[in-house]
Amino acid sequence: MSEHNTNDHKNHDHGYGHYILIWFALLILTGLTVAVAGINFGNLTIITALAIASVKSFFGVKGIYAP
Amino acid sequence: MSTTSSAPGVETHVHRDDEGSRLGMWLFLFTELLLFGGMFLVYAVYKFTYTEQFHLAAKELNTLFGALNTIILLTSSLTMVLAIVAIKRGQKYLSLFFQLMTLAMAVGFLVNKYFEWMAKISHGIYPGSEQLLEKSNGEILFFGLYYVMTGLHGLHIVIGMAVIAYMTWFTWKDKINQDQYVRLESAGLYWHLVDIIWIFLFPLFYLIS
Numbered sequence: 001m002s003e004h005n006t007n008d009h010k011n012h013d014h015g016y017g018h019y020i021l022i023w024f025a026l027l028i029l030t031g032l033t034v035a036v037a038g039i040n041f042g043n044l045t046i047i048t049a050l051a052i053a054s055v056k057s058f059f060g061v062k063g064i065y066a067p
Numbered sequence: 068m069s070t071t072s073s074a075p076g077v078e079t080h081v082h083r084d085d086e087g088s089r090l091g092m093w094l095f096l097f098t099e100l101l102l103f104g105g106m107f108l109v110y111a112v113y114k115f116t117y118t119e120q121f122h123l124a125a126k127e128l129n130t131l132f133g134a135l136n137t138i139i140l141l142t143s144s145l146t147m148v149l150a151i152v153a154i155k156r157g158q159k160y161l162s163l164f165f166q167l168m169t170l171a172m173a174v175g176f177l178v179n180k181y182f183e184w185m186a187k188i189s190h191g192i193y194p195g196s197e198q199l200l201e202k203s204n205g206e207i208l209f210f211g212l213y214y215v216m217t218g219l220h221g222l223h224i225v226i227g228m229a230v231i232a233y234m235t236w237f238t239w240k241d242k243i244n245q246d247q248y249v250r251l252e253s254a255g256l257y258w259h260l261v262d263i264i265w266i267f268l269f270p271l272f273y274l275i276s
Binding site: 013014015016019020022023026027030033034037043045046049050052053056057060061064 | 114118130134137138141142144145148149152155259262263266267269270271274275
């Protein structure tokens with residue numbers, strides 16, 4: 001076997017707990033989205049919901065892929 | 068991706084470029100964003116034009132179903148990434164378990180979606196139905212977009228399931244292992260994209276009433 005394992009990303013290694021924390025935070029943000037939607041902010045409602053969705057995306061992607 | 072010896076003592080090198088694979092996957096995901104992005108633009112234009120009617124139509128959707136499916140997808144994204152952590156640590160069976168959990172939750176999502184769509188259809192709300200055509204333009208557009216966008220998203224769930232099932236097979240056969248797991252990572256990336264798209268579909272359709 002001449003295959004050298006230079007493709008590893010050992011510096012990226014997060015444990016199970018790290019991802020469970022992110023999952024938990026995303027669930028809380030989902031709850032927040034539903035709660036905020038219940039309040040009538042008029043046009044701001046959808047903007048708030050989308051803002052939280054963007055935060056969730058950013059947070060999730062960063063949490064998974066950032067070193 | 069194994070190496071073979073062409074002659075005793077002579078080893079050939081099989082090219083492998085995990086970074087390239089990852090980059091390719093990210094490029095593909097951007098084309099997916101273009102696909103859905105176009106639809107989100109159509110939604111934005113009609114939401115702006117028919118604000119009141121969109122609100123009225125959204126009342127027909129069940130927030131509980133939508134929220135439940137959001138939780139299911141978020142959790143399936145968690146088990147997907149845990150499957151990758153497990154394989155990196157050489158825990159093959161734990162990884163297989165997490166992959167199967169992901170698949171089970173994908174099935175759960177689709178079952179939910181099936182009941183949700185069936186409830187709408189049984190109430191006579193589906194594209195081209197008499198009952199829908201009697202409604203206002205905004206409501207017709209809302210449900211048209213609802214069926215197309217959640218339908219296309221559902222198709223992505225089905226494709227994602229097929230890809231993950233294939234990866235589960237590879238893991239079982241040790242073709243994905245502690246040393247080579249970029250395919251599982253790419254499948255995971257795809258699954259997270261499908262999740263993120265739902266994160267936006269959910270408030271746009273279920274939470275605007």
